[in-house]
Amino acid sequence: QKEVEQNSGPLSVPEGAIASLNCTYSDRVSQSFFWYRQYSGKSPELIMSIYSNGDKEDGRFTAQLNKASQYVSLLIRDSQPSDSATYLCAVIPYNNNDMRFGAGTRLTVKP
Amino acid sequence: GAVVSQHPSWVICKSGTSVKIECRSLDFQATTMFWYRQFPKQSLMLMATSNEGSKATYEQGVEKDKFLINHASLTLSTLTVTSAHPEDSSFYICSAPSGRRSGTDTQYFGPGTRLTVL
Numbered sequence: 001q002k003e004v005e006q007n008s009g010p011l012s013v014p015e016g017a018i019a020s021l022n023c024t025y026s027d028r029v030s031q032s033f034f035w036y037r038q039y040s041g042k043s044p045e046l047i048m049s050i051y052s053n054g055d056k057e058d059g060r061f062t063a064q065l066n067k068a069s070q071y072v073s074l075l076i077r078d079s080q081p082s083d084s085a086t087y088l089c090a091v092i093p094y095n096n097n098d099m100r101f102g103a104g105t106r107l108t109v110k111p
Numbered sequence: 112g113a114v115v116s117q118h119p120s121w122v123i124c125k126s127g128t129s130v131k132i133e134c135r136s137l138d139f140q141a142t143t144m145f146w147y148r149q150f151p152k153q154s155l156m157l158m159a160t161s162n163e164g165s166k167a168t169y170e171q172g173v174e175k176d177k178f179l180i181n182h183a184s185l186t187l188s189t190l191t192v193t194s195a196h197p198e199d200s201s202f203y204i205c206s207a208p209s210g211r212r213s214g215t216d217t218q219y220f221g222p223g224t225r226l227t228v229l
Binding site (some may be wrong): 034036041042043045046049088091098099100102103104 | 145154155157160202204206214216217218219220221222223225
C-alpha cells in the first residue's frame with residue numbers, strides 16, 4: 001500500500017463548479033497534511049495545511065481532514081480555468097520532518 | 112510564505128560531466144533541506160534529506176556516490192549530479208521546512224532545476 005494515495009484523474013469540471021479532490025494515507029499517526037498545486041513545468045506551491053479533524057477554509061478552498069478514516073480532501077468552489085493543474089496531497093508522518101506525496105490528481109476546469 | 116531559490120533554473124550538459132545545483136533559503140534558516148526528482152507526468156520522489164553539519168540521508172535506491180549533497184550552511188544546500196547520463200535528465204526540486212519544529216513544518220519549494228543530459 002502506498003503511503004499517500006490519490007486518484008490520478010484526470011478530473012474535469014466546468015467553470016464555476018465545485019472540484020473535489022481526495023486523498024488517503026496509510027500511517028495512522030500522521031499529524032500534518034498539506035495540499036499543493038503544481039502547474040506543468042513548475043514546482044509545487046502550497047495551497048493549504050491542515051492538522052486537526054474537520055474543515056479549514058481559505059477563500060475558495062476548503063480542506064477536510066478525517067483522521068479516523070485516514071482521509072483528507074480539498075474542495076475548490078467556483079472553479080476557474082486558472083485552477084487547472086495537478087494537485088498534490090502531502091503527509092508528514094509522526095515525529096518526522098520529511099514529506100510524502102501522493103501521485104497527484106490532474107484537474108481541468110473547462111470554460 | 113518563506114522563499115527558497117534554486118540555481119540554475121535549467122542546465123544542459125554532455126554525458127559524463129558533473130552538474131551542481133544550489134538551493135538557498137532566502138529569508139529563513141534551514142537545518143534540513145530536501146531534494147526531490149520528478150520525471151514527466153510522475154509525482155515527486157524524495158531523493159535525500161540534506162542535514163546541515165552532517166551527512167545527507169538518502170532514500171532507498173538513490174546512489175549517494177552519484178548524487179552528492181553538501182549542506183554547507185543554514186541557508187545553502189547543493190546537489191551535484193556526478194558523471195551525468197541521459198537517464199538523469201529530470202526536474203530537480205529542493206524544499207525546506209519553514210521552522211524548527213519537527214513534524215508540522217510547512218515545506219516551501221524552490222522553483223526547480225530542469226536538467227537535460229545529452
